[in-house]
Amino acid sequence: MANKPAPDASRRSERSRRAIFDAALALVGEVGYDKLTIEGIAARAGVGKQTIYRWWPSKAAVLLDAFGSVVEEYDQVGLPDTGDLAADLKTVLRATADEFNDAAWQAPYRALAAAGANDEELSRTFVGRLMEPGTRVYVDRLRAAQEAGELDPDIDLRIGAEMLLSPFSQRWLMRTGELTHAFVDTLVDQVLRGLRPRD
Amino acid sequence: MANKPAPDASRRSERSRRAIFDAALALVGEVGYDKLTIEGIAARAGVGKQTIYRWWPSKAAVLLDAFGSVVEEYDQVGLPDTGDLAADLKTVLRATADEFNDAAWQAPYRALAAAGANDEELSRTFVGRLMEPGTRVYVDRLRAAQEAGELDPDIDLRIGAEMLLSPFSQRWLMRTGELTHAFVDTLVDQVLRGLRPRD
Structure with missing residues (x-):
């Protein structure tokens, strides 16, 4: 040895x-x-x-790697796909709401997000390294549902993911509303109604 | 005299x-x-x-009054109501996108939003005084459309307004995407599909 x-x-x-x-x-x-x-x-x-x-x-580099070490594993796994898109989205977003409501978890993430709003270079790194991969797993899950015929072939999947994630992020970041399971469920239902195939 | x-x-x-x-x-x-x-x-x-x-x-009080003097007039007028909800929302959000893309306009607003992400008291004042009234004019316009039968009677109007406004705000605040007229149009169409009456 x-x-x-x-x-x-x-x-x-x-x-x-x-x-x-x-x-x-x-x-x-x-x-x-x-x-x-x-x-x-x-x-x-x-x-x-x-x-x-x-x-x-x-x-900034230390902090981005520190967050990266937390989120990357999650991003690689992707979202669950049980074949029921609404149920899968509710499961993940309810768990995310619980996490965002945890004071220990949210303080560092909020500090970095706030610094990014003022500092364009930090913001671009923060978004590219941490937010974009998180958005992409949702776009990927929506695409799988679209390919399975659950979503309309003509919708913009990226904007669909933003309709789901931005109201969630904004309630948290700007404190414009509570992140409850009821909010998550209604949001998922109303967003998916907009993305499903027309008859 | x-x-x-x-x-x-x-x-x-x-x-x-x-x-x-x-x-x-x-x-x-x-x-x-x-x-x-x-x-x-x-x-x-x-x-x-x-x-x-x-x-x-x-x-903070000076700044909030300064912004308030700009936004209050707009909030009192409300959104246009020509009877065509999609057209009205696109008109207003396209104009807002042009405004948010103006560097002179956005620097002070961004500074205040960023400060609010870190400072809870400032944030609550910022949201209550400036963001909430802005959201309310959209909720009011959606309610008028709901009463006219253009939207489903069972939808949550507040979450509907957030589906429309949060993707817009987040692209701007976090620089996660461009605020173009094409983005606004697709967003309005996909959100309204989710809020319209089911057949």
Whole structure:
């Protein structure tokens, strides 16, 4: 074993990476994006700041990777497809509503979304890296339903996904309404009525 | 005339008010909400900062009144009602898209929306004072269409309005897509298909 140091080093790296992500997500939720610093993340994670700078050029890069590590697994799995589009969408959006209503989860995500509204470069990265893949899994699920004849062949699937996801995101981000299961169910039903085949 | 000073004073007040609003909107677009100060607004408007403090307790209050002065007139007029719901919505949303695509208009509004995502109290005021009345004129127009038999009696009008407005707002705020007339037209058509009476 003495001539195989790599696995240990790799495990240590992975532990540091995880500690840095956890620290970044916790801190940005507490102090906001503007006051987040690499030094603060390093102190909270118990690593030297050079460790962070070796892997990431900026706090934005750390944070985007930290969120990325959470959402990418979900995006790769895709949405459930039981053959019942309405039921599948309600299942996933109800679970997402529960998650968004969790204060620990929402503080860092909100801080990043808010920073992105003002900072165009951060916003484009945030959207491309985190929001677009999330939207794409919905477009893919709608496309599968369209191919199965459940949705009209002529609808715009991208706008269909936005009709579903944007009211949800906006209630959360701008606090314009509650994210309840009843809201999710009505939203799914009204949106799908608009996307189903005409008789 | 010498014994009627009030109209002149009132005109002066109105001129100062307008200058303060213009200065606040221009400045917040240039420096962002966090760096906006009462002193900066006063200097730009050419008034003493005591003049501002006499009328408003905070920069947030100035800014909300400044936006309010722009949107309130529009909200009071309501949406057009020619009897053709789809055409009316497309007319208004196309014009709104043109407005949102105007850099001079969007910078201050975006700064306030972004500040609101992080600041819950500001957000609730922003939403209650500026966004809610804007949503309400759409709900009212949908209700008139529902009463005229153009929409299904069982739909949730509030969620219907969100299906229309949230994809629009989100494309703009998060820069997730372009606000084109083609987008507006498809959105209106797909949303209304979901809200019309079933056969």
